[in-house]
Amino acid sequence: MKKLLLLPFFAILFACGTKENENAIKGMQPVDVYMNLEKEGFTTEKSLGGDIKGWTNKKQEVGGIFIVETISSDTKSVESVRATVNADVGTDMQKTLPFFKYIASLPYEDSDYESSTKWLENNFNSSESDTIVGGVKFTIKNPSQIVKILTIEKE
Amino acid sequence: MKIQDTQAFKAMDGVQQKVAVQNRSTINHSALLLKNVGTERWEKLSNHLPNRWKNIVKELAAV
Numbered sequence: 001m002k003k004l005l006l007l008p009f010f011a012i013l014f015a016c017g018t019k020e021n022e023n024a025i026k027g028m029q030p031v032d033v034y035m036n037l038e039k040e041g042f043t044t045e046k047s048l049g050g051d052i053k054g055w056t057n058k059k060q061e062v063g064g065i066f067i068v069e070t071i072s073s074d075t076k077s078v079e080s081v082r083a084t085v086n087a088d089v090g091t092d093m094q095k096t097l098p099f100f101k102y103i104a105s106l107p108y109e110d111s112d113y114e115s116s117t118k119w120l121e122n123n124f125n126s127s128e129s130d131t132i133v134g135g136v137k138f139t140i141k142n143p144s145q146i147v148k149i150l151t152i153e154k155e
Numbered sequence: 156m157k158i159q160d161t162q163a164f165k166a167m168d169g170v171q172q173k174v175a176v177q178n179r180s181t182i183n184h185s186a187l188l189l190k191n192v193g194t195e196r197w198e199k200l201s202n203h204l205p206n207r208w209k210n211i212v213k214e215l216a217a218v
Contacts, residue, residue, distance in 0.1 A: 045191055050218055051157050054187040065196070069187045071180070082184045086200055143203035153180050 024077035025136055025154050027109030030055050033070045033081055036106070042068070048075060063091040064146070066099055080153035081106065087146040097124060100140075100150050110134030120150070156218045158182055163210035171207060182208055186215035 034044045034055045042057035053075050057068040064087035072079045083103040085096045097120075104116045116133045123129035123140055130139040132155050141149045158164055158179050164172060175182065185204060189197040189212055201209060 047187060047190060052183050052186075052215075054183075054190075056187055056191040058191065065192075067188065067192065069184050069191075071183050071187060080180045080184065082180075084188070084200060086196065141203070147200055147202075151180070151184070 021072065021074055021077040021079070023079045023154055024072065025079070025081075025108045025152070027111070028078040028081075028106065029076060030070050030072065030078055033057070033068065033078065033106060037068055040102075042066070063095070064088050066096075068103060080151060082152075083150045085148045087148075089146060091146065093142075093145070093148055094124070096148060097121070100124070100148070103150055103152070104138060106152070108134070108136060111136070156215055158211055158215070161211045161214040163207060163214055167207060175208060175211065178208070182211055182215070185209075185212045189213070189216040 030053075034057055037057040038044055040059070042059045045056045045058070047054040047056070051073065053072050055070040059066045064085055067084045067086070069082045070078055081103065083100060085093070085099065087093060087096070100120055101117050104120050105113045112133050116131075116138055119131045119133070119138065120140065125142060126140060128139070128141045130137055132138070135155050137153050137155045139151045143149065158175060164175060167175065181204070185197075185201060185208070188200065192200070201212070204212070
């Protein structure tokens with residue numbers, strides 16, 4: 001009988017412990033992003049101390065620097081990913097398309113590789129453009145001739 | 156520290172605060188970028204950010 005009385009207590013405890021991050025992209029974890037990038041030669045810096053948790057991947061290549069930041073309010077989910085290329089003057093930015101396509105193809109629940117990469121190809125040089133694929137918003141920005149930014153976040 | 160805790164945010168009026176909160180993802184990413192690439196490169200990458208947001212970013216990155 002005592003065990004039965006404890007059941008609601010444990011049910012509430014379990015529900016609290018598994019509270020979902022409402023701002024998170026479902027089906028994506030920080031490790032999915034930074035480990036895959038490490039395999040591509042990126043370094044990872046973690047900033048996990050404050051209210052906002054962050055993982056920064058960087059890679060310096062001939063032609064510019066490639067940066068990917070992953071952000072969340074906890075360490076198990078991803079709220080947004082932002083990829084930035086800061087190219088050297090004179091670099092052909094079209095050559096950075098494969099990098100951005102790689103980031104746009106990171107898997108999550110209801111992701112659609114073909115839709116997101118097709119949109120990216122069609123809007124790669126727009127000053128600013130966005131689309132929503134599977135409840136996730138993709139935004140591409142070209143604030144200058146040598147800076148290109150792709151942001152992926154919950155709609 | 157959250158965006159709402161910064162002095163730069165508190166100095167904004169209600170509408171500016173609302174816009175900043177709506178763009179918290181951009182501001183938080185920018186703070187992380189500033190921590191990791193240094194001021195010089197961050198300035199180059201952040202020309203498009205409003206100055207008010209830059210002040211929030213600097214406070215967040217300093218923590």
